[in-house]
Amino acid sequence: MPQIQAQGKTITCDREANLRKVLLDNDIDLYNGQASTINCHGIGTCGTCCVAVEGEVSEPQWREKTRMSLPPHSPSSGRRLACQTKVLGDVRVTKYEGFWGQGSDTEWTP
Template sequence: MNESVTLTVREDGAETTIEAERGAILRDVLRSHGVAVYGSVSRVANCGGRGLCGTCGVRVEGAEGGSIPAAGLHDAAAKRWGYPRLSCRIRVTEPMTVEVIEKVVWGQLRPE
C-alpha cells in the first residue's frame, strides 16, 4: 500500500487540501481533483505531460523550503530564476503547497 501525501492547493484566492499517492506526478494529481493547471487554449493543445510545452506551470513550496528536486532543463531554470515550475515534472514525495497560476493565452501568465 502506498503512503499518501498532503497537498495544499491555492487557486483563485481559495485554499484546499488534497491527498496524493506518494510518487504520483503533480499534474495528474491536480487534474484528477479538478484543478485547472492549463489555460483555455493549452487545456486542449498541450504536450500531455511530457515537459515540452511549458504550459502546466505552478508555484511550489516544499516542506523543506523548496526541496522538490528539479527534473529537466526547464524545471531547473524555473527553480533557479523563480518562475513557475512544470507540474508534469514534479513527483509528489513530501507535503507541499501548490499555487495554481492564472493563465490567459497558451501557458503564459497575465502581464503585471
C-alpha cells in the same frame, strides 16, 4: 501520505505521485484558457502546466530545466512544471496567469 493544497482544495496522494496527474484527477484547473486543449499531455515540452510549488517535491531534471530555460519561462522564476514534479511531502500549489502560467498575477492560490 502527502497532502496537496491547490485551488482551495486539500488532496491526499501517494508519495512520489505526479503532481499534474493528481491535480487533474481532482478537478483542479491546471491550464489557463486554450492551454487546456493545446498542451503536451505531460511529456514536459510545452510548459503550460507551470506552477509555483512550496513544499517537498522532486528536484528538476534535464527536461524540465531545458523547458523552463526557454521563453516565456525563466529558470530564475522558481516555478515548476507539474508534469515533471513528484510529490514527496506536503505541498502548496499556486497557478499564475498567462497561457503558460508565466505571469505575475495569480489565477488561484492554495
